[in-house]
Amino acid sequence: MKSYRIGIFGLGTVATGVVKILREQAKTYAKRFNVAFEVVQVVVRDTEKLRDPKTQDLPISDDPKSILENPHIDIVIELIGGVKIAKHIIEQALKAGKHVITANKDLIAADGRRLAKLAEENQVGLYYEAAVAGGIPILRALSTSLSPDEIQQINGIMNGTSNFILTQMRQHKLSYEDALKLAQDKGFAEADPTNDVQGIDAAYKLRILTDFAFGKQVSQNDIQMTGISTITQTDLKDVSDLGYEIKLLATVSKSAANKLQLSVAPTLMPKDHPLASVQNENNAIFVNSRYSGGLMFYGPGAGEYATANSVVADLLALVTGSAAPAKFNTHPSSSLALAGPKDRIASRYMVFKVADRPGIIHKLSAFFLMSNINFRNIRQYDPVDDSTRVVIITYPASDAQLNPVKTTIRQARGVSFIHEYKLLVEPKENSHD
Numbered sequence: 001m002k003s004y005r006i007g008i009f010g011l012g013t014v015a016t017g018v019v020k021i022l023r024e025q026a027k028t029y030a031k032r033f034n035v036a037f038e039v040v041q042v043v044v045r046d047t048e049k050l051r052d053p054k055t056q057d058l059p060i061s062d063d064p065k066s067i068l069e070n071p072h073i074d075i076v077i078e079l080i081g082g083v084k085i086a087k088h089i090i091e092q093a094l095k096a097g098k099h100v101i102t103a104n105k106d107l108i109a110a111d112g113r114r115l116a117k118l119a120e121e122n123q124v125g126l127y128y129e130a131a132v133a134g135g136i137p138i139l140r141a142l143s144t145s146l147s148p149d150e151i152q153q154i155n156g157i158m159n160g161t162s163n164f165i166l167t168q169m170r171q172h173k174l175s176y177e178d179a180l181k182l183a184q185d186k187g188f189a190e191a192d193p194t195n196d197v198q199g200i201d202a203a204y205k206l207r208i209l210t211d212f213a214f215g216k217q218v219s220q221n222d223i224q225m226t227g228i229s230t231i232t233q234t235d236l237k238d239v240s241d242l243g244y245e246i247k248l249l250a251t252v253s254k255s256a257a258n259k260l261q262l263s264v265a266p267t268l269m270p271k272d273h274p275l276a277s278v279q280n281e282n283n284a285i286f287v288n289s290r291y292s293g294g295l296m297f298y299g300p301g302a303g304e305y306a307t308a309n310s311v312v313a314d315l316l317a318l319v320t321g322s323a324a325p326a327k328f329n330t331h332p333s334s335s336l337a338l339a340g341p342k343d344r345i346a347s348r349y350m351v352f353k354v355a356d357r358p359g360i361i362h363k364l365s366a367f368f369l370m371s372n373i374n375f376r377n378i379r380q381y382d383p384v385d386d387s388t389r390v391v392i393i394t395y396p397a398s399d400a401q402l403n404p405v406k407t408t409i410r411q412a413r414g415v416s417f418i419h420e421y422k423l424l425v426e427p428k429e430n431s432h433d
């Protein structure tokens with residue numbers, strides 16, 4: 001039997017799950033894989049904190065050297081999150097010839113390729129399946145099963161916290177604040193939940209997927225990003241009455257003109273679309289590709305055991321050699337161009353507050369006519385305090401068409417623009433002739 005000594009950075013939600021799985025499954029792993037794992041050191045911030053009783057006997061320290069300079073540790077698991085300290089830890093571990101497993105999307109999105117190269121140079125493994133969509137094995141699927149294919153589009157619900165909040169607000173009428181608090185209590189949210197609700201966390205994951213799927217390195221600034229914090233109960237009701245569900249959707253798509261379009265934003269989709277049925281902390285990644293058609297990968301995107309399972313799967317892949325690490329393309333970043341405002345075409349759900357007086361809807365319509373944008377649906381609600389909520393769903397229009405309309409409306413009297421969400425753009429029929 002081969003034994004491995006592990007050092008773990010962090011003992012929060014995910015790390016606790018990892019320790020519990022390793023302990024619960026120790027006999028099975030010995031029998032099935034002929035391996036044994038021993039957690040010889042854990043490093044945390046606060047050694048006095050009360051821990052899960054199942055982890056209380058572990059050797060615990062707040063000194064990173066107790067892992068990084070311990071020559072007996074073969075494998076480092078980094079589960080503290082954030083960029084700066086985690087980067088230092090991972091670099092030191094790789095340089096010391098230790099394999100590294102992490103769930104850190106912030107760091108892998110920004111620096112994954114360089115760290116993968118550093119791992120290669122030091123002849124050790126760097127694994128990070130848990131970094132994208134928690135418990136869903138999407139990176140391994142992209143880098144193995146989908147490697148012969150040509151990916152055209154990825155649409156995904158990639159943040160468990162925001163999907164949990166929207167589900168709780170819609171199904172149980174919870175306030176945004178209460179739903180967020182519940183997601184934090186359940187261990188789904190990031191240390192700074194702004195990352196979850198503003199689309200930042202989903203954008204990190206989208207960047208990793210974009211590199212895996214298209215060989216293109218993109219930055220946060222290349223992604224049009226809108227969060228969920230402006231979505232109200234009224235929006236949720238409107239959207240549902242109109243036959244849609246709203247989800248924080250991360251999208252990367254390649255156009256016929258070979259341009260990549262990237263966004264993370266609340267997106268309306270028909271209620272019968274498979275992504276519309278994804279509830280709570282679950283994630284789903286819909287991949288459209290030339291040969292496989294449409295594949296959906298569904299499962300828990302956050303949470304102790306599901307995420308820990310991805311970490312332990314990496315650990316077993318590493319020690320048994322049963323699966324290659326899910327890896328970035330090592331060749332230079334692709335030269336695919338990024339889409340501009342003319343290329344970003346979608347129908348929109350737009351909300352306005354207008355003065356309750358005759359002719360105001362006519363005025364609003366005239367602004368859209370200016371850019372030749374047609375309405376698919378328009379709803380005017382009962383007035384409250386001399387103003388009325390108006391909801392418009394447009395036919396497909398580009399950002400270039402719509403931007404001047406929004407500028408004009410912002411300057412107009414009696415009409416104010418509240419917000420706008422796009423409708424899901426379905427990929428064109430696959431063609432492989």
Ligand SMILES: NC(=O)C1=CN([C@@H]2O[C@H](COP(=O)(O)OP(=O)(O)OC[C@H]3O[C@@H](n4cnc5c(N)ncnc54)[C@H](OP(=O)(O)O)[C@@H]3O)[C@@H](O)[C@H]2O)C=CC1
Nearest residue numbers: 010011012013014044045046079080081103104302303307
């Ligand atoms: N939670 C989830 O569902 C998922 C999380 N992830 C990722 O997994 C990673 C861990 O997340 P999660 O378990 O939720 O985080 P938690 O906040 O629950 O735990 C973080 C742990 O790291 C420790 N820590 C933080 N900073 C330091 C530091 N400077 N030095 C030493 N220890 C430190 C904390 O110590 P102390 O306990 O003393 O405060 C704590 O034990 C993150 O990268 C996250 O993005 C990925 C997928 C899903």
Ligand SMILES: N[C@@H](CC=O)C(=O)O
Nearest residue numbers: 159160161188189190
């Ligand atoms: N905070 C993240 C955790 C997993 O990546 C989320 O909510 O999805």
Ligand code: NA
Nearest residue numbers: 129132136138
């Ligand atoms: Na994953």
